[in-house]
Amino acid sequence: MNEWAAGYSGTFVTLDEDLEREFESRLRESSALAFRVAYGVLRHRQDAEDVAQEAFAKAYRSFHQLRDRDRFKAWLVRMTWRLAIDRWRSDRRRSAREQHVETAEVPTTEDLALSRERAEQLWRAIDALPEKLRIVTIMGAIEGHDIRAMARVLDLPEGTVKSRLYLARKGLAESLRCLAPTR
Amino acid sequence: MSRTDQMSDFDERAVAAAEAKLERLLSIEPSPEFAAKVRARIAAEPPVRSWNWGRLLVPVAMAAALVIVLTHSTTWRVHGPEQPVATARQTDIVLNPDTPAETPAAVTIRAAADAGSKVRRAPPPQEKPEIIIDPAMSDAIRRLAVAARSTVLDGSKGESIAAPNAEAETLPVAEPLNVPELVLKPADQTGGQ
Numbered sequence: 324m325n326e327w328a329a330g331y332s333g334t335f336v337t338l339d340e341d342l343e344r345e346f347e348s349r350l351r352e353s354s355a356l357a358f359r360v361a362y363g364v365l366r367h368r369q370d371a372e373d374v375a376q377e378a379f380a381k382a383y384r385s386f387h388q389l390r391d392r393d394r395f396k397a398w399l400v401r402m403t404w405r406l407a408i409d410r411w412r413s414d415r416r417r418s419a420r421e422q423h424v425e426t427a428e429v430p431t432t433e434d435l436a437l438s439r440e441r442a443e444q445l446w447r448a449i450d451a452l453p454e455k456l457r458i459v460t461i462m463g464a465i466e467g468h469d470i471r472a473m474a475r476v477l478d479l480p481e482g483t484v485k486s487r488l489y490l491a492r493k494g495l496a497e498s499l500r501c502l503a504p505t506r
Numbered sequence: 507m508s509r510t511d512q513m514s515d516f517d518e519r520a521v522a523a524a525e526a527k528l529e530r531l532l533s534i535e536p537s538p539e540f541a542a543k544v545r546a547r548i549a550a551e552p553p554v555r556s557w558n559w560g561r562l563l564v565p566v567a568m569a570a571a572l573v574i575v576l577t578h579s580t581t582w583r584v585h586g587p588e589q590p591v592a593t594a595r596q597t598d599i600v601l602n603p604d605t606p607a608e609t610p611a612a613v614t615i616r617a618a619a620d621a622g623s624k625v626r627r628a629p630p631p632q633e634k635p636e637i638i639i640d641p642a643m644s645d646a647i648r649r650l651a652v653a654a655r656s657t658v659l660d661g662s663k664g665e666s667i668a669a670p671n672a673e674a675e676t677l678p679v680a681e682p683l684n685v686p687e688l689v690l691k692p693a694d695q696t697g698g699q
Contacts, residue, residue: 350541358536372536372543379544380551442531445524464528495524496517 346386349395350379356396356465357403363461364407365414366446374410378403397476404458448498456491459484463491 357378362371382399389395449457462473470488474481513521 350544354536354540354544358540359532359534362534363532368534368537372540375536376540376544376547380547383548384551441527445527445531448524449528460525460528461532464525464532466529466533492521492525493513493517496513496521499520499524500517 342387345392346383349382349399353396353399354379357399359465360400360403360461361407363449363465364404364411364457370410370414371407374406375403378406381406397478400462400476401478408454444499444502447502448495451498452491452494456487456494459487460491460495463488 354375357375358371361374361378362368365371365374378399381402382395389398449460452460458477459473462468462476468476470481470484473479473488474484477484479487
């Protein structure tokens with residue numbers, strides 16, 4: 324990664340070789356996490372990639388200042404979340420949002436339409452949650468994040484995460500009841 | 507929605523289904539070129555944004571110190587080391603409140619040694635003695651001034667502003683001093699005998 328910033332050596336903040344290698348490995352292991360966090364807010368693949376890349380670029384600039392390297396994931400998740408929320412707020416009025424659909428599971432057109440409708444309802448219900456509850460819902464849905472892992476990543480006590488998760492589920496249930504189509 | 511309310515079975519099932527759906531929706535991977543794009547982004551970062559401001563601190567501090575030194579040396583040359591920067595000494599004219607309204611107010615000129623005037627780097631202020639004009643004298647001066655203002659002299663009647671002293675009319679004439687020439691003679695050897 325040294326060659327990235329070789330042209331700026333001197334005044335430009337560059338990382339030494341060990342830090343470069345470490346950052347490279349962090350980039351490999353946390354790319355999906357940052358991307359999913361951004362996607363959970365934006366629901367747009369391109370935007371989510373853009374935000375996650377921006378978060379990594381920011382992380383690179385300040386990586387040498389991070390004393391506790393084990394906190395990198397938490398740091399990256401918070402940064403990505405913040406950037407994604409900022410982008411989401413500025414793009415809130417955007418009309419068309421790409422919706423992820425699992426084509427393998429929904430082969431027919433009718434099923435596809437139903438799945439899309441349910442996904443839209445779910446995202447609306449998540450959007451209706453306060454930000455603190457929304458992040459635990461998203462993080463809980465990202466693979467491999469149990470309460471302990473979420474507490475570490477969000478820098479919160481486990482009890483707080485549990486309580487927020489409970490409130491988030493209740494809020495979600497309420498929103499889904501309101502959004503459910505009456506038949 | 508309150509903290510103590512329990513969720514119904516229906517809600518529990520709905521939320522569980524929603525969470526499962528959300529988990530599937532979020533099980534996506536970034537594009538294969540994600541890492542390459544991150545690297546390209548870091549390489550394309552404008553260097554200005556990543557300046558090490560600590561490096562700028564030294565020249566800025568040196569420039570500030572130079573300006574301060576130059577300013578001080580200029581002030582030293584203009585005013586000298588012991589000169590006060592500004593003389594804030596002012597004279598206050600205080601009308602004597604003891605004087606009755608009919609009589610002219612006694613004017614007291616006092617050196618401004620009050621607490622309001624502060625002089626930096628000046629020697630300790632020297633107390634000037636109070637000069638008090640006698641009210642009677644100031645009254646006389648005032649009356650004289652008023653009389654002089656309102657008096658019109660009539661030249662045909664021989665009125666004049668000059669003093670009535672006759673001798674003053676004849677101005678002294680300066681005459682050349684007539685001093686006989688001094689002739690030096692040898693001294694008498696006989697001793698005047």
